[in-house]
Structures are given as C-alpha cells and as structure tokens.
Amino acid sequence: MNLYRMLRQRAEAGRPVTVGLIGAGKFGTMFLAQARQTPGLHVLGVADMNPTSAHGALGEAGFAADRRARDFGTALHQGTTAVVEDADSLIAADGLDVVVEATGNPAAGIRHARACVRHGRHLVNVNVEADALCGPLLAQEFARAGLVYSLAYGDQPAIICELVDWARTSGLPVVAAGKGTKYLESFHRSTPDTVWDLYGIAREAAERAGMNAQMFNSFIDGTKSGIEMAAVANAADLGVPPDGLAFPPCSVDDLAHVLRPPEVGGRLHRAGQVEVVSSLERDGRKIDRDLRWGVYVTFAAPSDYTRECFREYGLVTDVSGTYSALYRPYHLIGLELGVSVASAALRREPTGAPAAFNGDVVAVAKRDLKAGERLDGEGGYCVWGRLMPASDSLAAGALPIGLAHGLTLRQDVPQGAVVPRAAVELDPEDGAVAARAEMERAFAPRQAAQ
Template identity: 65%
Template sequence: MNLDSKLRRRAAEGKPVRVGIIGAGKFGAMFLSQAGHHPGYHVLGIADLSAERAKASLKRIGWTEDRYAAKDAASALKDGTTWITEDSDALIEADGLEVLIDATGSPAAGIRHALKGIENGRHLVMVNVEADVLAGPLLARKAEAAGLVYSLAYGDQPALIAEMVDWARAVGLDVICAGKGTKYLPAYHHVTPDDVWTHYGLTPEQAAAGGMNPQMFNSFLDGTKSAIEMAAVSNACDLVPQDHGLEFPPCGVDDLPRVLSPRETGGHLSRKGTVEVISSVERDGRPVFRDLRWGVYATFEAPSDYVARCFSEYGLLTDPTGRYSAMYKPYHLIGLELGLSVASAALRGEPTGAPRAWSGDAVAVAKRSLKQGDTLDGEGGYTVYGKLMPAAASKAAGALPIGLAHGIALRKSVAPDQVLTWEDVAVDETDPTYRFRREMEAAFGG
C-alpha cells in the first residue's frame, strides 16, 4: 500500500530512488521497461558482461539512445540518464546508488556482488535465486547487521509466495503448505539441453531464433528451478520441506485444499508447514483442469469451528473436512513487478521476502551414470538436476548444493538419481563461494 504515492513524492522532491542493476537479460529488461514508466525510479546504471548486449536489450524495450548516453555514474547522477558499464564494481561503488539488483543468475557472482553492495551501503534485491539458496540466510544476516535490506525479487514466484504466507499468518491462519505450479512429469528429471525443445513444442532452430538458452529452459523442465525456488520459500517462510522433497502432485486450483493438506485427512502432505509444487499435467500427460502452471498458492487451516464455518459462508473451497482452504494467484509478471521490491527497500526499509533461517536446500542429483573424472555442468545441464531437501538432512548427508555443482570433477563414480556429496567431488576449498557457503552452513546449522 502507498508505494506509488511515496515514489511520486520522492520524484517531486527531485530525489527518485536511484537503482543499479547487474545483468540485462530477460528479467532485467522487464524491470527496466517498467522503471522507465515511473518518475519515482532513476536507473543510475546497468552493468553487464557485454555493454552492447545491454544496449540491445534497452532498444528492444523502447528506450531511446539519449536515455543511456551517460559516460559515467557522475554524469548519470547529474542529468538523470543511465550509465552502461561492464564494470560491476564501479556501479556498486557509484555515488548516489541506493538499491542494487543482481539479476545475473550466477551464484558466485551474486554472492560477490551482494557482499560488495553491503560494504558500500546498498540495499540488495536478489533476483538471483541461485545465489539466495546457496547462501542467502548469511547474506541477509550481514545486510541486516549493516542496517540494510536484503530482499527476494517481487514478481518472481518465491517473493509472491512469501507475501501470501505473510498474509495468512498476519490474519491468524496456520499455513499448511505453500508453493507454485509447473508442468511436470517424472521423465523430465533426465532431460538434457539436446532434447529440451521437444517438450516445449519448438525446434532447435525456432528456439535459437528467439534467443532462448537451452540450459536455462532445461532447468525449468528438469525440476531444478522448482527445487531452488522452493528452498528459497522454505528459508523465507520457516517452512520445512517434506523428507522426500517435492512430489509434484497433479492438482488444479479447485483441489488445492484437498491435495495440499495432511495425509491423515486425505491429502498428500507428510507434514504441516511445508512446501510443494503442483503439476499442470496428469502423470499420463493429460492436462489438469484449471491448472496453476504460472501461479502460486498457500493452503491454511481454520483455527476453530467458527472460522471453518466462515470459510463455508464466504464461498471458500475446502477439503472434505471443511477445515483446510486455499488462496492462489494465477499469474506472476516476473521483472515487470520488480519495482515493488526496489521501492519497499528504499522507502520502507522492508524486504519483499527474505531468508530468515536455513530450512531448505537444493542439492545435486545425478541425471545418469557418472564416472570418476567427469565434470559437472550445473543447473539445467547434462549431468545433474536439483532436488529439494530439508536443510538438516542435506547437512547431515554432506550433500553437494546444486549452486556449486558446476565446473568440478567427480572423485568417484555415482549412479543415476544418486544425491552427490562433498566427498564425491574435487572441490577447490580456497574458492570464495565455497568458503562462504560453508560459513553459512556453520552459522545456521540446518
């Protein structure tokens, strides 16, 4: 509430929220499109590995060249234009910057940018959910200690789920389960970038013409992105994953209270206070009626007979007991909604969701038989997929996080669908990202 009026007040005072973004891909471009339509935001700078790629993104979203003609941060600050650079450190250090967005998708880069942002007094919006799941609880703690905001990215599903969970709890309802929808079949866990496009109804040539990255799209299909996003929700909402991880039950919006309720009352959940992803297709491939493929949900329990009666009186769908009901949002608008996180951090000093504990983890699982000496290729690749685990179970098993399962060799062979461990890989223990992850594990303990 009231963020628009607060933003317009800042604009009228000549002090728009000055924001810098690292990564001008699809998510970043969507935010930049909307930021250009509101006077309360000033995009001070954009950092990308390729300045030309960033300029091409701005051209696609309709920015004219004069809007990003600044030769440096000082001139951008002076005349209200945008500076484009390939030097992310220079952007983070720029005078006047208030909010830093990391939209790189690289866990190592995200952690490094966040730490430098904290060092320079910047609020942080972490679009990079891979970095958040790898070490977000410790980043959030360090930001808070410095008097800064560390926030999940509104528009992305974890922040929208966190908002729904907060709504339910704030009105006195116990959250039973929270999550999102996706298209899932068990065989998808073993899909590789070579055959991913057949599942999207595209040819490789069509995908290439659209600039689509097969490894990125494969991470959505093979379950990795679902595992990562639900780990983020677990950590932001104090929801503990089920011991088996995600089951992906087929479920439409009308069946949310029935399916996402405890087993003892006929549902699919092994515990209350957990997360789950529901599939938009039945196991035989038939579409689910009124699916929630693009949306998010939360199920909750009536704390009394009176509240259960209110559910019925006001038309809420319930499970057969009448005690479990649900709210859902059918769509999410990705980067188009990201400005809410920027405004909330700068104007309220509040995140749109942030990790509070280490409750869930996304770990690496072998897609196929892997041999000693094979090199892992990370999220959406040929060698591993991500699986959700309770953080305590992950730590006890010494499981390898999916965010570090890239560019490292196996010390021993592993079987298909086997969870990889630290003992299975030749990790560089001097690597800063590895060391920060281990510091997070020690600090939070699962």
Template identity: 60%
Template sequence: MNLYRLLQQRAEAGKPVRVGLIGAGKFGSMFLSQVPTTPGLEVAAIADLSPDRARAACRGVGWTEERIAATRFVDDAGAMIAAPNVEVVVEATGHAPAGIAHARRAIREGKHIVMVNVEADVLAGPLLAREAAAAGVVYSLAYGDQPALICELVDWARACGFRVVAAGKGTKYLPEYHASTPDTVWPYYGLTAERAKVGGMNPQMFNSFLDGTKSAIEMAAVANASGLTPAPDGLVFPPVGTHELAERLRPGNEGGLHHAGQVEVISCVHRDGGAVKNDLRWGVFVVFEAPNEYARRCFAEYGVVTDASGRVSALYRPFHLIGLELNVSILSAALRKEATGAPSGFRGDVVSTAKRDLRAGEVLDGEGGACVWGKLMTAGDSVRCGGLPIGLASRVPLVRDVAAGQAVTWEDVRVDVGDEAYRYRRAMEGVFAEG
C-alpha cells in the same frame, strides 16, 4: 498500500530512487521496460559483461536515446555498486558465485540488495541476509518472481491468524523430466532446436526449469524465508487443480502432504500426460486453515471454497509477471526499509543429483546440464549427507563414480577450497548448523 504515494513524495522532492542493475538479461529487461512509466524511479547504471548488449536491451524495451545517454553502462559491477548515486542494487545475473560476491559488496557499501539471483540466495542467502541486517541494509527476494509472491501469500494468511498448511507454485512435471539434458529439452517444449536458436533460447536455462531444478531452488528459497519446510523426500509434484488445493494438499491424503507447513509444487499434467483441470502452471498458492469454529462458519457464510471439513481453504494467484513487478521490491527496500521476503533460517537446500551413472574424471556442467539435477532436501539432511549444492556444481570434476539418482557429495568432487563462494557456503553451514 502506499508505495506509490511514497514514491511520488521522492519524485516531488527531486530525490528519485536510483538503482544499479547487474545483468540485463530477460528479467533485467522486463524491469527496464517499466522504468520510463515509473516517475521517481531511475536507473543510475547498468553493469553487464557486454555494455553494448545492455544498451541494445534498453532500446529493445522502448528506452529513448536520451534516457540511454543519461545512464552509465559498465562491465565492472563492483565499481558500479560503490558509486555514490546508487541506492538499491539489483542482482540479476543468475550466476550463484557472482551473486554472492555482488551481494556482499553491496552490503559493505551500505546499499540495499534485491536478489533476483535465487540460485545465490539458496546457496548462501541465510548468511547474506544476516550480514545485511547487521549492516542496516535490506536484503530482499525479488517481487514478481514466484518465491516472493508465495511468501506474500504466506504472510497474508499468518497475519490474518490462519494456520498455513502448504504453499508453493505450479509447473509442468513428469518424472522423466529429471533425466532431460540440453540436447533433449526442446521436444518437451514442442520446439525444434532450430526454432529455439532463432528465438535466442538457452537450452541449459530452459532445461533447468524442466528437470525440476528450478522448482527445487524456488521452494528452498520459500522455506528459508517463510519457515515452511520441505518434505523429507523432496518435491512430489502432485497433479492438482485450483479447485482441489484445499482438499488434496493436506497431510495424510493420497498424493498429498507429508506434514502441515510444507512447501510443494503442483503439476499441470497428470502422470499419463493428460491436462489437469483448472491448472496453476504459472501461478502460486497458499493453503490455510480456519483456527476455530466461528471462522469456519464465516467461510461458509461468505462463499469461501473449502475442503469437505469446511475448515481448509486456498488462495492462489494464477500468474506472475516476473521483472515487470520488480519495482515493488526496489521501492519497498528504499522507501519502507522492508524486504519482500528474505531468509530467516537455513531450512531447505538443493543438492546435485546424478541424472545418469557418472564416472570419475567427468566434469559437472551445473544447473540444467547433462550431469545433475537439483533435488530439494531439508537443510539438515543436506548437511548430514555432505550434499554438493547445485549452485556449486559447475565445472567441478568428479573424483569417484556416482550412480544415477544418487546425491553428489563434497567427497565425490574436487573443489577449489580457496574459492570465495565455496568458503562462504561452508561458513553458512557452520553458522546455521545448530538450527
């Protein structure tokens, strides 16, 4: 409730919160658009593989030439992180191995790290968060992205004394989407390839949202940060409207939950493609339960919408503003020394799963590609089966066949055991194996 007041104090003292941004893509650009209207917040430097593209992004969101000239643009993220005038690092590349390297460098340099890169967070976030805590810096999920918003709702419910029954987000889902590839993705969005190209839309990125991978990644992040857990068979994607959340998302209900305290994603369409009434395609939710009879009566007295028992209700937010809300994480880290969600354990994982029969010698093409989609699993099940994390499934050759629908394992691929991201991930599995 007081972030803006704290920021004003920094502005009045002439000590603005200075940010180093890595990656000036869509998320980064949305954040950059808010900087001119946030006194006390400055972007000291932007690291991007193409500094000229980053400058163009700044112009595209309305920055003045004066502001652009006062900002350092570099292609060396490591050097930028080490710069003494950077207080908070925002990692927005979307590349999991790079995200791990950047986060570890920020931690070593004593900088707070806001991890927009949820792929990196799911790959090794629990160990990164532990490393950051030991160094006395904040490691945080990115507010505006759905995982942090879900964690906020979960935190609200628990702080009020309610038991959390379920939490998650909405999306558009049909079972056939799991087999989608970058070559087949655009008709599902009602677009032609030509139109998408004109709009600068990346088919592999959009396919990762469609084929279920992004939903799995985001729910794994929520599980690791909140203590909620996935169902044993992963996401079910039940078609549920906001008016049905409390009634449908309960253990034992048809199409409902496997257990209380579960992460789940709900679909805005029924399995026949028909629209769900009061859908939550762009939003997030938490389902919670009154702890006693008195609280149940209060629900009735104050018009709370509940299930038939009167004890279970739901709170939801119908949309999220992505990078336009990122300031909340940056300011929370810098001014409160508090994360807007951070992994506290290794509970959920996302395992590469064959979209079709794969043959030895093929090279996997990563998240959103033509070979695999990411399936949400409990961390225990993932480690026991030796599942290949989706964050390390790019440019990896298969050494044996994998049937459609089967998990790809470490033994199915040839990995570079000297790769730093691989070694850090395996180290995390070892550290959290007991839990």
C-alpha cells in the same frame, strides 16, 4: 499500500530512487521496461559482461540512445543511464540506492551481494541460485549493516512469501505454500538438447529469441522448483518434505483437497511445508484449470466459527470445510520487480528474505556419471537439483547444486544418486565455497514452525 504515493513524492521532490541493474537478460529487460514507466525510479546504470547486450536490453525496453551516459556522474545529474562491463564499479557509484542482481550465477551473486554491504547498497536478489546456496548468511550480513536484502517480487518465491504472510497475519495456520509447474518424473533427465520439446517451444523460435537452453532446462528438470522452494522454506520458515518435492497433479479447484495433511487424506508429508503442484497428470494428460504459472497457499480454519465463515463467504474448501486455499494464477517476473525496489528504498523492508536454513538443493545424477567427467551445473547434462531438508543434506555430505559447476568427479555416481561432496574437490579459497562453509557453521538447521 502506499508505495506508489511514496514514489510520486520522490519524483516531485526531484529525488528519485536510483537503481543499478547487474545482468541484462530477460528478467532485467522486463524490469527496465517498467522502470521507465514508473515515476520516482531512475535506472542509474546497467552492468553486463557484454555491453552490447546491455544496450540491446535498454533499447528493447524503450530507453532512447540519447538517454544513455558514459559515466555515472553524468547519469546521476542528467537522469540518464550508464552502461558498464564492471559490476563492482556500478555498485560503488555515488548516489546509488538499490542494486538488482539478475545474473543467475551463484558465485557472482555472492560476490556482488558482499560488495553491496561494503558500499551501503540495498539489494534485490533476483539471483535465487545464490540465495539457495547461502542466502541466510547474506541476509544476516545485510541486516547487521542496516541494509535490506530482498527476494525479488515478480519472481514466485517473493509472491509466495506474501501469501504466507497474509495468511499468518490473518490468524490462518499455513498448511502448505508453493507454486505450479509442468512436471513428469522423466523430466529429471532432461538436457539442453531435449528442453524445447518438453517446454512446448519450437527450437527455432527459442533460438531466435536468444533463450538460453540450459537455463530453461533448469525449469523443466526440477532444479528451479527445488531452488525456489528452498528460498520460500528459508524465508517463510516452512518445512521441506524429506523425500523431496512430490509434484502432485492438481488443479486450482483441488488445492485445498490435495495440499492438506496426510492424516485427513492429503498429499503432504506434514502440515506447514512447501510443495509444487504439476499441471500434468502422471500419464501426461493436461489438467484443466492448472496452476502452471501461478502460486498458492493452503490454510486451515482454526475454529468452528472460522470454518462457518469459510462456508458463508463461498470459499472453496476440502470436504470437511476446514481447509481452503488462496492462489494467484500468474506472476509477471521482472515486470513487477519495482515493488521490491521501492519497498527496499522507501520502507526499508524486503519482499521476503531468508531467516532460517530449512531447505537445501543438492546435485543428483541424471545418468550414470563416471570418474573424470566434469559437472556442468544447473540445467546441464549431468545433474539436476533436488530439494532436501538442510539437516539431511548436511548429514549426507551432499554437494549443493550451486557448487556443482566446473568440478571433475573423482568417483562414479550412479543415476538417481545424490552426488557426495567427497566425489569432487572443492577449493576452500573459492568465494562461493567459503561463503557456503561459513553459512553452514552459522545456521544450524532446526525444525520449521508449524
């Protein structure tokens, strides 16, 4: 609880934590807006393939034009911010402490992470797509180098991990952990053409705001939920339901009732797993007091005495009084990211990091796919990403969603079927493909802790 004090000390000493941002999209812009308000943080540089976007993000976040530099040396000594196209030059810049990777591109994320290891930079990985593809391997490489690899606070996985850690540190067995979302089964077939109606945003407003339809579609079609829950399962050592996420409808008041073990009437596959709850009933009716934007953990009283304490202190429980929940109704995305940056630089501690390979996210056909079609990846027209136990994914030879972009099918795949790796030709020399293969060799899936 002393990160702010530590940042103030660095500011007073004239040694702010220096940060480099890769990817000037919405998440990055939100971080920039708050970094400018935080003593002890200095945004040394922003890297984006489109420098105009980077300058636009800085302007929107309140960075005056005269506070931008042409090179990193000037930025370091004058307390200004440089803008570049080349992320590698930012990672290599003298005096840089922490890199924030916010591209959302798994291949780029892996490449940038390994560059951070080479140059001795801590990494806050907003790129949960890269984390789901081979995060355990990357975290291991950072640990061996004495560096921090961290999930991004403000994004839901890191906040869920914080709740899990709170429960376990308090001696409360974790029964389930996850988040809320807007879900109906038909959403799995959503495409960038249908996303705005399902998301509840006017198409014209989305276009004016520069929102990326394919990226937002990954939230609606279930892919992002799978990716984020894989990150949580791997970081918090939780189990993954064998049939994928069930998305049970649930209000915040019913968390302890719905998200409890099946032997006592709950909707879980077993205790100690991830799950996502829906803000909609299956017939489309909106649930009162839903958790669409929030996160939760359910936990059990390990003794009669603890159960009595639950009752005495007014916890909302299931009918038995044994199971309860703690939830947070909102997450602030990039506005909270400074917590991860400060924790990595000042405490040398991540706000969540993968340590096991429990969960994987695989490509599933949105419609009947024909040989010769080209897959367009997460949030596109062809496939969505389903969460699976990693052991099941590997046994089935499933294609990870993080690799399902730009590949041509060699065989038909029916709607609803998992796309097999044999249906595409993967280039073993490709960096992301090679890193994934390396991770699979290094991390044999095992049973998650209860």
